[in-house]
Amino acid sequence: MTLRSKDIKMTFTRSSGAGGQNLNKVETCVILKHLPTGLMVRCDKHRTQVANRLEAHRVLAQKLAALEFKRAAQEKAQRAKIKRQQQKRSKAEQEKLFQSKKRQAAKKATRKIILD
Secondary structure (H helix, E strand, C coil), rough: CCCCCEEEEEEECCCCCCCHCCCCCCCCCCEEEEEECCEEEEEEECCHHHHHHHHHHHHHCCCCCCCCHHHHHHHHHHHHHHHHHCCCCCCCHHHHHHHHHHHHHHHHHHHHCCCC
């Protein structure tokens, strides 16, 4: 998934923590929101807005890549599950299943109440 500028809402706020006068008068904290997915990233590691913006873009790209990887893995697992479900059983498996059902039926037959 690519990051397009129209998909990102960027806002700036004042950072918190040690930083002195620069921190109190300049909005260096960057908050990015990816509109299609709703992912939000807040970055105030660095003293400059430009450095924080680059860091926030990098972190957002990593989160989107992880989300895309997770989604692809889920789709792959779903396809594998459907393939296993549609796969025909071997003769040995069919016979084993038949014998198991036969044993269960015999067990249930012994539980019947016989009324004479």
